[in-house]
Amino acid sequence: VITGSVLLLLSLYLLYRILLLMRELRASYTDELTGLPNRARLLKDLQTPGDACLMLINLDRFKELNSLFGDDCGDQVLVTVASHMRQFCNDHSQFRSGIYRLPGAEFALLGPRIEASTVHAFADDLSDFLRHQHIDWQQQSLSVDASTGVACREHYRGKAAAGQLLSQATIALLRAREQLRNYVIYDSREQVEKDYQHNLYWARRLKDALLNNHIVPHFQPIFDNQHQRISKYECLVRMSDDNGDVVSAGVFLGIAHKLRLGRQVTGIMIDKSFEMFARQPYEFSINLSYADLVETDVLDRILGHLRARDIGKRVIFEILESDGIENYSQVLHFIERVKPFGCQIAIDDFGTGYANFEHLLRLNVDIIKIDGSLVRNLDEDQTAMAIVRGIVQFARSLNIQTVAEFVHSAAVQARVVELGIDFSQGEYFRMPGATLVAESSPRLRTRHSV
Numbered sequence: 001v002i003t004g005s006v007l008l009l010l011s012l013y014l015l016y017r018i019l020l021l022m023r024e025l026r027a028s029y030t031d032e033l034t035g036l037p038n039r040a041r042l043l044k045d046l047q048t049p050g051d052a053c054l055m056l057i058n059l060d061r062f063k064e065l066n067s068l069f070g071d072d073c074g075d076q077v078l079v080t081v082a083s084h085m086r087q088f089c090n091d092h093s094q095f096r097s098g099i100y101r102l103p104g105a106e107f108a109l110l111g112p113r114i115e116a117s118t119v120h121a122f123a124d125d126l127s128d129f130l131r132h133q134h135i136d137w138q139q140q141s142l143s144v145d146a147s148t149g150v151a152c153r154e155h156y157r158g159k160a161a162a163g164q165l166l167s168q169a170t171i172a173l174l175r176a177r178e179q180l181r182n183y184v185i186y187d188s189r190e191q192v193e194k195d196y197q198h199n200l201y202w203a204r205r206l207k208d209a210l211l212n213n214h215i216v217p218h219f220q221p222i223f224d225n226q227h228q229r230i231s232k233y234e235c236l237v238r239m240s241d242d243n244g245d246v247v248s249a250g251v252f253l254g255i256a257h258k259l260r261l262g263r264q265v266t267g268i269m270i271d272k273s274f275e276m277f278a279r280q281p282y283e284f285s286i287n288l289s290y291a292d293l294v295e296t297d298v299l300d301r302i303l304g305h306l307r308a309r310d311i312g313k314r315v316i317f318e319i320l321e322s323d324g325i326e327n328y329s330q331v332l333h334f335i336e337r338v339k340p341f342g343c344q345i346a347i348d349d350f351g352t353g354y355a356n357f358e359h360l361l362r363l364n365v366d367i368i369k370i371d372g373s374l375v376r377n378l379d380e381d382q383t384a385m386a387i388v389r390g391i392v393q394f395a396r397s398l399n400i401q402t403v404a405e406f407v408h409s410a411a412v413q414a415r416v417v418e419l420g421i422d423f424s425q426g427e428y429f430r431m432p433g434a435t436l437v438a439e440s441s442p443r444l445r446t447r448h449s450v
Contacts, residue, residue: 033101053112055150061374232283235287335363403424
């Protein structure tokens with residue numbers, strides 16, 4: 001009896017230890033907030049032999065929601081989205097997928113490889129489903145948009161295939177965000193060759209443009225919502241050719257930086273912009289990256305123009321908000337050198353980066369330009385409306401002016417005016433052009449009357 005009792009107690013202890021270890025193992029593979037499997041579990045499951053299809057879903061504007069409404073709101077959004085995605089996957093049993101919560105505002109779906117047409121249909125349905133979900137938070141109705149990257153594999157090639165599939169889906173997700181698309185499917189057969197040929201072609205075009213003076217500024221008007229007139233222009237870099245075709249900066253500017261030609265392009269833009277507005281009454285803005293701000297040659301060129309022409313009070317320098325500022329003292333040095341001439345400092349693409357409010361507090365900013373991703377759907381997106389309202393109120397408390405980018409319709413402009421945003425810029429008024437728009441043009445008169 002004694003021996004049996006000892007064995008029973010020992011067995012119970014061993015069983016307790018086994019259950020405890022199983023619980024710890026389960027916890028290490030589970031996201032504490034949503035109860036979904038986490039990234040560690042995903043990596044383990046990706047090592048399972050067989051075909052697979054991986055979808056990475058990133059919630060748009062999640063950082064802004066956290067900034068404006070706090071972490072509790074962000075947590076509620078993630079928990080609700082997790083629940084909605086479970087419902088969606090149950091309703092779409094043709095893609096038998098597991099749902100995972102990854103770091104930040106990212107989820108993953110992992111299932112067997114399916115036909116391309118089914119992938120497109122599933123991704124379309126998922127984007128539409130998420131867009132129509134509404135999350136109530138303290139009498140605010142928040143909506144959700146997401147970008148999705150998809151990658152599939154046909155054959156398992158060992159442990160390396162797990163990381164490779166995740167990397168391919170990540171690349172597809174980044175492309176979806178860059179191209180403002182709901183989803184992108186990674187195509188391994190085209191990716192490397194297309195990128196190589198693209199880079200080679202535009203590197204050659206860029207060098208020819210620099211040699212033949214084909215780097216030119218185009219000008220987009222900025223409309224004063226209070227005084228109902230154009231008061232500023234943004235100078236945007238373009239590339240032209242002998243046939244009169246014009247190429248936007250997004251096509252070649254990345255190549256310019258890789259070839260270390262960005263400083264040369266910036267110098268041309270500074271010279272031509274100052275030359276243009278020396279003869280015009282408008283304020284004008286020039287875009288500068290963090291690399292430009294800390295470059296001595298760029299600062300010296302700007303100071304030379306400011307000393308030669310009495311137009312400093314009409315000059316605005318736009319700092320790209322999504323650029324990582326590594327050294328605030330260097331940026332402040334630039335600002336301190338140009339401010340005595342009356343120049344203004346603007347933060348461009350405000351609302352896209354990680355520390356946007358920190359930029360306003362640490363830099364002597366006069367203007368913020370609210371990013372187009374927040375503005376373009378103001379007429380129908382209540383979440384964007386709430387975020388922009390918070391930005392405007394914050395800016396007003398600091399006596400900072402606001403500009404709405406990507407105003408493309410009368411409905412969006414009406415929302416911009418309703419929110420009290422000082423200036424508007426976008427297709428609704430005019431796209432960038434080689435010349436300034438006439439205040440008396442029929443197109444602009446129509447805009448005034450709206």
